[in-house]
Each structure stands twice: as C-alpha cells, then as structure tokens.
Amino acid sequence: MRMLARCAFDDAQPIRGTLAQSYFESRDLWSVAMEIEDIRFHPACPRESGEHPAVVIAMRSISSRAVTAVQRLFLDRQGRKIGKGMMLGTCSGAAMQLQPKIGSTLHIAEGPETALACIAMDHAPTWALGSTSLIQTFPVIGDIDRLVIWADHDPLQKIGGIWCRPGHKAAGVCMDRWLKAGKQVEVETPKREGWDEADVWSARCARL
Structure with missing residues (x-):
C-alpha cells in the first residue's frame, strides 16, 4: 500500500x-x-x-x-x-505536512481543507492528519513546545456505546499526552455545531 x-x-x-x-x-x-x-x-x-x-x-x-x-x-x-x-x-506516524516546522509552535487539524483554512487565517505552521484517530494518536514532537489543535465541532455520536463528539474526544486524548510530556496545548473549536475551521473561513469570505 x-x-x-x-x-x-x-x-x-x-x-x-x-x-x-x-x-x-x-x-x-x-x-x-x-x-x-x-x-x-x-x-x-x-x-x-x-x-x-x-x-x-x-x-x-x-x-x-x-x-x-x-x-x-x-x-x-x-x-x-x-x-x-x-x-x-x-x-500511522504520518501527517500532511502542509508547511515546514518553524519555531516551537505547531497547529494541527483533521481535514486538509480545515488546515488550509487555518493557514489562510495566519495560523502557521499547520498540518492535517486526515482522521480523528490520527489526531488521537499524534505523537509528542521533541522540538515543539506548543501544540494548537483545531478540532471539528462534530455533532454528538454514539461510539462504542458512549455518546461523544469525535473531534473533541480525539483532541482531548492528544492534549493529555502532550501535557504529560510537559508541553503547552490549546484546543480551538468553532462555536457552531457541525462546523470546522474551513466553514468558519468560508463564512468569513462570504461576508467580504
């Protein structure tokens, strides 16, 4: 493959x-x-x-x-x-590295469109991981001190018998791992349910 x-x-x-x-x-x-x-x-x-x-x-x-x-x-x-x-x-262990690492801050998102929207809004460098499972398992990177996770505001879903928002859940698991490694972590989520940052960007462009 x-x-x-x-x-x-x-x-x-x-x-x-x-x-x-x-x-x-x-x-x-x-x-x-x-x-x-x-x-x-x-x-x-x-x-x-x-x-x-x-x-x-x-x-x-x-x-x-x-x-x-x-x-x-x-x-x-x-x-x-x-x-x-x-x-x-x-x-596993890979990412859409849309921009090279610069400095000690890295932004990550699920979809490539979401990551591109983050870049358009001057959040750089940003990588896309492609799925919530890859966000959940995103490894700690030694030379990155601050991680910003742009989580999708997914609707509630029943997964394994438990109701959760997949984007929030994946971001939380990733955040815990990075915090335990002594890193700074921020999670950003659109206010509107069902939206990601690409939707936020499209709405902003529509108002121009």
Missing part, C-alpha cells in the same frame, strides 16, 4: 489549471493551496471502483519526512468533491 501511495503521488501533477484548482477556488482556499507543493492533482487516481480525478496530498513520516501515504479527495468533472477523503498507504 505504501508503494501504491508513493506511485499515486509521483504520478500526480501540479494543481494549477486542473479540477483541483476549481475545487479549492470553490472553498476559498486556492490562494493557500496553490503555494503547497505536496498538494497535487491526479486525473485518474486509483480507487476501489476504478479511477477518478483526485486531489492527492502527500502524508509524510513525522520522523523521516518520507512519503508513506496519501490523502485522496475525489472530484467529479465539475471539480466538486465526491464523498469524504480516502487515505492510502501507511498513515
């Missing part, structure tokens, strides 16, 4: 002038996405039901920065997203 992920990323192309540009423009994220080399476009990316156009984002090992997985955002012929993102490869 790791090799398939690497091949999908290597075969992908820059996003300018593609359906990926149309998608990010529709989310008011193009000015940020266009600057990130790890975000690419694949016109016929493999998936279970065949091949489809997709945004392909590298997921790099946190320890080595090698590409071990990719996040795929499948698009229709009008550049609209089809379903949820799908990861391929070895995702």
Whole structure:
C-alpha cells in the first residue's frame, strides 16, 4: 500500500489549471493551496471502483519526512468533491505536512481543507492528519513546545456505546499526552455545531 501511495503521488501533477484548482477556488482556499507543493492533482487516481480525478496530498513520516501515504479527495468533472477523503498507504506516524516546522509552535487539524483554512487565517505552521484517530494518536514532537489543535465541532455520536463528539474526544486524548510530556496545548473549536475551521473561513469570505 505504501508503494501504491508513493506511485499515486509521483504520478500526480501540479494543481494549477486542473479540477483541483476549481475545487479549492470553490472553498476559498486556492490562494493557500496553490503555494503547497505536496498538494497535487491526479486525473485518474486509483480507487476501489476504478479511477477518478483526485486531489492527492502527500502524508509524510513525522520522523523521516518520507512519503508513506496519501490523502485522496475525489472530484467529479465539475471539480466538486465526491464523498469524504480516502487515505492510502501507511498513515500511522504520518501527517500532511502542509508547511515546514518553524519555531516551537505547531497547529494541527483533521481535514486538509480545515488546515488550509487555518493557514489562510495566519495560523502557521499547520498540518492535517486526515482522521480523528490520527489526531488521537499524534505523537509528542521533541522540538515543539506548543501544540494548537483545531478540532471539528462534530455533532454528538454514539461510539462504542458512549455518546461523544469525535473531534473533541480525539483532541482531548492528544492534549493529555502532550501535557504529560510537559508541553503547552490549546484546543480551538468553532462555536457552531457541525462546523470546522474551513466553514468558519468560508463564512468569513462570504461576508467580504
């Protein structure tokens, strides 16, 4: 799976002038996405039901920065997203490192759109992890002293017989680990249920 992920990323192309540009423009994220080399476009990316156009984002090992997985955002012929993102490869211990680490603060979010919105709002550097489970298991990084978790404000869901908000739960588990390591941690969540920071950014852009 790791090799398939690497091949999908290597075969992908820059996003300018593609359906990926149309998608990010529709989310008011193009000015940020266009600057990130790890975000690419694949016109016929493999998936279970065949091949489809997709945004392909590298997921790099946190320890080595090698590409071990990719996040795929499948698009229709009008550049609209089809379903949820799908990861391929070895995702554990990896992240969409949309910006290089600078200084001792790092921001993390679940989806790449949410992370791009954080960057657009001048919260940098920001990485995307792709799922609540990867936020929950996000490892302590030695040279990062302050972690900011941009959690989705998920509706209540029953998981394992317990009602919870998945985004809040994952952020809490991650926060506990980092606090025990002596780090500073902040959790930010939109006030509106069902929203993430990408929704906040879109609403802000709509008011301009």
